[in-house]
Amino acid sequence: xxxxxxxxxxxxxxxxxxxxxxxxxxxxxxxxxxxxxxxxxxxxxxxxxxxxxxxxxxxxxxxxxxxxxxxxxxxxxxxxxxxxxxxxxxxxxxxxxxxxxxxxxxxxxxxxxxxxxxxxxxx
Amino acid sequence: xxxxxxxxxxxxxxxxxxxxxxxxxxxxxxxxxxxxxxxxxxxxxxxxxxxxxxxxxxxxxxxxxxxxxxxxxxxxxxxxxxxxxxxxxxxxxxxxxxxxxxxxxxxxxxxxxxxxxxxxxxxxxxxxxxxxxxxxxxxxxxxxxxxxx
Numbered sequence: 001x002x003x004x005x006x007x008x009x010x011x012x013x014x015x016x017x018x019x020x021x022x023x024x025x026x027x028x029x030x031x032x033x034x035x036x037x038x039x040x041x042x043x044x045x046x047x048x049x050x051x052x053x054x055x056x057x058x059x060x061x062x063x064x065x066x067x068x069x070x071x072x073x074x075x076x077x078x079x080x081x082x083x084x085x086x087x088x089x090x091x092x093x094x095x096x097x098x099x100x101x102x103x104x105x106x107x108x109x110x111x112x113x114x115x116x117x118x119x120x121x122x123x
Numbered sequence: 124x125x126x127x128x129x130x131x132x133x134x135x136x137x138x139x140x141x142x143x144x145x146x147x148x149x150x151x152x153x154x155x156x157x158x159x160x161x162x163x164x165x166x167x168x169x170x171x172x173x174x175x176x177x178x179x180x181x182x183x184x185x186x187x188x189x190x191x192x193x194x195x196x197x198x199x200x201x202x203x204x205x206x207x208x209x210x211x212x213x214x215x216x217x218x219x220x221x222x223x224x225x226x227x228x229x230x231x232x233x234x235x236x237x238x239x240x241x242x243x244x245x246x247x248x249x250x251x252x253x254x255x256x257x258x259x260x261x262x263x264x265x266x267x268x269x270x271x272x
Contacts, residue, residue, distance in 0.1 A: 012125045012242035093156040100153035109135035
């Protein structure tokens with residue numbers, strides 16, 4: 001049995017913040033970025049961005065490497081894919097259930113209308 | 124990121140959909156991810172009342188979810204907590220929210236189904252071997268069968 005749950009929980013927690021999602025979206029479009037590059041579009045200070053990067057790092061969503069004075073940030077897509085797969089399982093569970101619910105409701109509606117039409121004819 | 128929303132348009136009045144989603148007899152008709160049977164369906168659809176559903180998947184494994192009704196407003200809204208049996212020990216409950224809006228002058232229903240707070244489910248470990256593992260197997264089976272055809 002694969003017990004990936006604790007990291008999955010961290011992944012979800014990391015993804016709940018819009019700034020962190022924006023950072024990830026940015027890293028999806030370019031292979032790597034420096035911390036100051038990443039901080040630039042946000043109206044928050046560098047230390048706050050660093051804190052977000054810490055959370056993303058702990059969730060396994062990014063990796064950081066230091067060359068001289070520059071820290072380069074890269075996306076690590078595996079935990080995100082794991083979280084998406086997990087959500088997709090719930091989606092399949094409910095989607096199949098709701099398909100049957102829909103069929104059942106429409107059958108009952110048709111039966112009810114049929115009975116009503118018969119009553120109207122008989123009246 | 125931690126919630127899942129599905130929308131369905133159903134050619135049936137909201138009262139019919141509401142009954143199917145909240146009564147034991149209704150739930151027994153549709154609950155579960157494959158064509159395996161619902162074995163137990165219990166429901167007390169009022170605020171503070173509980174539900175319990177046990178179903179068997181086609182692979183023979185059985186799964187049970189339970190929860191409490193938090194909001195019951197026929198025929199337009201139900202909110203309930205959600206938990207898999209065997210997951211009692213850790214984390215909080217996730218939450219299922221169902222909204223029904225009458226469309227087509229009341230002859231049809233737009234159903235919005237949300238499973239929220241799924242992050243709390245993710246703290247638990249049993250799913251890989253449980254219903255989600257079974258769904259993966261089912262999907263692989265379908266893919267194989269599809270590829271062979």
